[in-house]
Amino acid sequence: MSGKVRRPGIQHLPSGARVADALRAAGGAREGADVTGLNQARVLTDGEQVLVGLPAAQSAAQSAAAGAEGSGGSGTAQAGPAAPVSLSTATVEQLDTLPGVGPVLAQHIIDYRTEHGGYRSVDELREVDGIGDRRFADLRPLVRP
Incomplete structure:
Protein backbone atom coordinates (compact mmCIF):
# COMPACT_ATOMS: atom_id res chain seq x y z
CA MET A 1 0.00 0.00 0.00
CA GLY A 80 -8.83 0.52 -16.51
CA PRO A 81 -8.94 -1.89 -13.64
CA ALA A 82 -7.31 -1.05 -10.34
CA ALA A 83 -4.71 -3.80 -10.67
CA PRO A 84 -3.40 -6.01 -13.44
CA VAL A 85 -6.07 -8.55 -14.34
CA SER A 86 -4.97 -12.18 -14.27
CA LEU A 87 -5.69 -13.82 -17.61
CA SER A 88 -5.45 -17.19 -15.85
CA THR A 89 -8.22 -16.57 -13.31
CA ALA A 90 -10.31 -13.59 -14.41
CA THR A 91 -14.05 -13.88 -14.87
CA VAL A 92 -16.00 -12.37 -17.76
CA GLU A 93 -16.99 -9.53 -15.43
CA GLN A 94 -13.37 -8.80 -14.47
CA LEU A 95 -12.19 -8.87 -18.07
CA ASP A 96 -15.09 -6.59 -19.02
CA THR A 97 -13.48 -3.84 -16.89
CA LEU A 98 -10.60 -3.62 -19.37
CA PRO A 99 -10.77 -0.85 -22.00
CA GLY A 100 -12.08 -2.13 -25.31
CA VAL A 101 -13.18 -5.47 -23.84
CA GLY A 102 -16.86 -6.27 -23.65
CA PRO A 103 -18.61 -9.47 -22.63
CA VAL A 104 -18.11 -11.16 -26.03
CA LEU A 105 -14.36 -10.49 -26.19
CA ALA A 106 -14.03 -11.42 -22.51
CA GLN A 107 -15.60 -14.78 -23.33
CA HIS A 108 -13.14 -15.24 -26.24
CA ILE A 109 -10.27 -14.61 -23.78
CA ILE A 110 -11.67 -17.24 -21.40
CA ASP A 111 -12.32 -19.69 -24.27
CA TYR A 112 -8.68 -19.36 -25.36
CA ARG A 113 -7.57 -19.99 -21.77
CA THR A 114 -9.72 -23.13 -21.58
CA GLU A 115 -8.61 -24.46 -24.97
CA HIS A 116 -4.90 -23.88 -24.34
CA GLY A 117 -4.59 -24.72 -20.65
CA GLY A 118 -4.13 -21.13 -19.48
CA TYR A 119 -1.87 -18.24 -20.36
CA ARG A 120 1.88 -18.56 -19.96
CA SER A 121 2.52 -15.09 -21.37
CA VAL A 122 0.57 -11.88 -21.94
CA ASP A 123 1.72 -12.10 -25.57
CA GLU A 124 -0.70 -15.02 -26.07
CA LEU A 125 -3.53 -12.45 -26.08
CA ARG A 126 -2.52 -11.72 -29.69
CA GLU A 127 -3.89 -15.18 -30.56
CA VAL A 128 -7.39 -14.38 -29.24
CA ASP A 129 -10.00 -13.66 -31.90
CA GLY A 130 -10.81 -9.95 -31.76
CA ILE A 131 -7.49 -8.70 -30.35
CA GLY A 132 -5.37 -6.88 -32.89
CA ASP A 133 -2.12 -5.00 -32.45
CA ARG A 134 -3.75 -1.79 -31.24
CA ARG A 135 -6.02 -3.44 -28.67
CA PHE A 136 -3.14 -5.63 -27.50
CA ALA A 137 -0.99 -2.52 -26.95
CA ASP A 138 -3.78 -1.01 -24.84
CA LEU A 139 -4.29 -4.20 -22.80
CA ARG A 140 -0.69 -5.28 -22.27
CA PRO A 141 0.05 -3.06 -19.22
CA LEU A 142 -3.31 -3.94 -17.67
CA VAL A 143 -3.04 -7.73 -17.59
CA ARG A 144 -0.77 -10.49 -16.41
CA PRO A 145 -0.62 -14.18 -17.37
Missing part, protein backbone atom coordinates in the same frame (compact mmCIF):
# COMPACT_ATOMS: atom_id res chain seq x y z
CA SER A 2 1.44 3.36 -0.94
CA GLY A 3 0.38 6.91 -1.56
CA LYS A 4 -1.65 8.85 0.98
CA VAL A 5 -1.99 6.25 3.75
CA ARG A 6 -0.90 6.50 7.36
CA ARG A 7 1.47 3.50 7.25
CA PRO A 8 2.66 2.82 3.67
CA GLY A 9 4.49 -0.40 2.92
CA ILE A 10 3.91 -4.08 2.44
CA GLN A 11 0.85 -5.46 4.17
CA HIS A 12 0.54 -9.19 4.79
CA LEU A 13 -3.11 -10.13 4.38
CA PRO A 14 -4.96 -13.44 4.12
CA SER A 15 -6.04 -14.84 0.78
CA GLY A 16 -9.30 -13.27 -0.33
CA ALA A 17 -8.55 -9.94 1.37
CA ARG A 18 -10.06 -6.87 -0.22
CA VAL A 19 -8.71 -3.38 -0.88
CA ALA A 20 -10.64 -2.15 2.20
CA ASP A 21 -8.72 -4.68 4.33
CA ALA A 22 -5.39 -3.42 2.97
CA LEU A 23 -6.42 0.17 3.55
CA ARG A 24 -7.31 -0.67 7.16
CA ALA A 25 -4.01 -2.52 7.63
CA ALA A 26 -2.18 0.59 6.39
CA GLY A 27 -3.89 2.70 9.04
CA GLY A 28 -6.42 4.20 6.65
CA ALA A 29 -6.16 7.05 4.21
CA ARG A 30 -4.56 10.28 5.37
CA GLU A 31 -6.85 13.24 5.92
CA GLY A 32 -7.85 14.87 2.66
CA ALA A 33 -6.90 11.86 0.51
CA ASP A 34 -9.38 11.25 -2.31
CA VAL A 35 -10.37 7.57 -2.29
CA THR A 36 -13.45 7.89 -4.49
CA GLY A 37 -11.73 6.09 -7.39
CA LEU A 38 -10.58 3.24 -5.15
CA ASN A 39 -12.74 0.11 -5.43
CA GLN A 40 -12.54 -0.99 -1.80
CA ALA A 41 -14.64 -4.11 -2.45
CA ARG A 42 -12.17 -5.55 -5.00
CA VAL A 43 -10.32 -8.73 -4.03
CA LEU A 44 -6.55 -8.25 -4.01
CA THR A 45 -4.02 -10.37 -5.88
CA ASP A 46 -0.71 -11.43 -4.40
CA GLY A 47 2.07 -8.92 -5.01
CA GLU A 48 -0.05 -6.04 -6.23
CA GLN A 49 0.55 -2.47 -5.17
CA VAL A 50 -2.44 -0.29 -4.33
CA LEU A 51 -1.89 3.44 -4.72
CA VAL A 52 -4.15 5.63 -2.59
CA GLY A 53 -5.15 9.24 -3.14
CA LEU A 54 -2.97 10.06 -6.13
CA PRO A 55 -4.29 12.08 -9.07
CA ALA A 56 -5.59 9.76 -11.80
CA ALA A 57 -2.93 10.79 -14.36
CA GLN A 58 -0.05 10.27 -11.93
CA SER A 59 -1.54 7.02 -10.70
CA ALA A 60 -2.06 5.70 -14.24
CA ALA A 61 1.53 6.54 -15.18
CA GLN A 62 2.83 4.74 -12.10
CA SER A 63 0.56 1.80 -12.82
CA ALA A 64 1.85 1.51 -16.38
CA ALA A 65 5.45 1.69 -15.14
CA ALA A 66 4.75 -0.93 -12.48
CA GLY A 67 2.99 -3.14 -15.02
CA ALA A 68 5.98 -2.93 -17.34
CA GLU A 69 8.11 -4.15 -14.46
CA GLY A 70 5.54 -6.80 -13.59
CA SER A 71 5.15 -5.53 -10.06
CA GLY A 72 1.72 -4.15 -9.43
CA GLY A 73 -1.07 -1.78 -10.22
CA SER A 74 -2.94 1.28 -9.22
CA GLY A 75 -5.86 1.77 -6.93
CA THR A 76 -6.98 5.05 -8.47
CA ALA A 77 -6.35 4.87 -12.22
CA GLN A 78 -9.45 5.76 -14.17
CA ALA A 79 -8.50 4.17 -17.50
